[in-house]
Amino acid sequence: DTSSQFKGVDPATLTKEKGFPNYIRAIAEARITNEHLATLPNEKLVSLNADPNLKEPTFAQYHQMWADREKLVAAGDDAKITIEGETFKGKEAVEAFDKDERTKNAHRGNFSQRQFALLNEYWAIVDDKKQAEFLAEHKDEIGVKPRDEWLRSHPKENAELAVWGQAKILTKEAYTAFNSLVKELDIPDNAIPEFAVPPGDLAEDHFNYIEIVSEFGASSAEAKLFRLEHGELTKWGMATLGWDSNIGLRGIEYxxxxxxxxxxxxxxxxxxxxxxxxxxxxxxxxxxxxxxxxxxxxxxxxxxxxxxxxxxxxxxxxxxxxxxxxxxxxxxxxxxxxxxx
Known part of the structure; x- marks a missing residue:
């Protein structure tokens, strides 16, 4: 893993003048991006458990876990935590917290106080119709995946991860950045991860489909209809991304x-x-x-x-x-x- 060699290194210092080719800097930048993404929830906030009777922690418990982790980070060298009788200090305290089986998924609680309040309000609604209306009104805050949303708003970083096969391209802007990066780093076509980018003639349809999935879900009628209406995209998706092949059983009109x-x-x-x-x-x-x-x-x-x-x-x-x-x-x-x- 080449990226592990550059942990804690500022990518800006990895210059050609110091003997580092451009792809080394890009690898270091991708590492930093991955480290940040690892701190963000990778599921819709509204899909986090809300039932305290289940074994899985609730969204409120995850939120508290993240707050506890933030306190350790803010404490710096003064951070201190004891786990099963062993005491850890400074950076080791944060690392131990992240490895603890009980708190290893604390990143799921990395959301704002406003989002926390919205989740509480959402789960307090007992009427299904009113709950659905509330979610539709606040979809951008509690009905999306924070990790994906971050990548959507950071096309350059999305492109860098895609080049190394560590993420799918989620936006047209990232697709443009990806193509520029491939040329800049002189990456041959046969070295580009197959799943990362669709053929040029399918690119626009692909990103329109991604937007539909983001808004309605992959199993929604909107997503299924789009796939049926765009046969070539569907063939590519089934062959390359493993899309469900039973999409056409009920037909477009359905x-x-x-x-x-x-x-x-x-x-x-x-x-x-x-x-x-x-x-x-x-x-x-x-x-x-x-x-x-x-x-x-x-x-x-x-x-x-x-x-x-x-x-x-x-x-x-x-x-x-x-x-x-x-x-x-x-x-x-x-x-x-x-x-x-």
Missing amino acids: YRLQIKSRDAQTEYDAIEVTEDRQKYLEDNPEFRDDRRRMDAMEYQIPENQIEDYVEYYTIDRAGYEDDWFLMEHLDFYNTMVDFGI
Whole structure:
């Protein structure tokens, strides 16, 4: 590990005049970046445990761990900690704290007092709809990964890590910096980590996809729709990044309907009484029919029979009218029989 040789060394001192090629300075800079990233949470703050009954520490406990670590750092040579009967001082106190099984993940608590207050407020909300609305309002503060957000706001450092295969490029700005750095350091194409950068013709789509994943998540309808609409990007992602290959099972229209219906679905899910849910569907026929369309797609009903499915389950019929409908739509009837619906 070449970077270990430059621990504590200021990269600015690693100049050509002193016999250091540019790539040595870049390695030292990447080391410093990695050291900083290691102090940032790598998960969404809202995903940290909030249940004190679980074995995993809560976000509040992590926050206190980080505060305790900061006190040790601030104390400098006067820092002192005793672990299992052994006392450590100065820098060794911080190192011991970081290695202790109980506090080794203290970095998960490295967030501001405001973020801490927002997390408390979020978890105090018992209504699912109101909780989701609160998260949407404060997504930039508690609904993102601090480590990724730091890389997004530091494209040069993101590019430096990507050159050495230690990070994926997260923004177009980092992509530009990456290409410049490759030329500056005279790195041959076959030495560039394959996962680090997409082919030039896919770059814009790739970074648009990253933005979607950052906002909605990789398993969201938005992300799945984007992948289905950008086939070449998806092929590259599956071959290079190990993306899920089952993305197309439900089709483009399914995810479009899912996105279109999201707000109405949230309102519907918040209704507890069956009769009230039925009334909501009656008052929102477009949403009701779109739900049926998605049901049909989940059953893999042929596309030309989806509207038959919607009509069959939407319209109340008396007597034998259901049978007559099926007789008039024999292909649909046979599909229903074949699928056991």
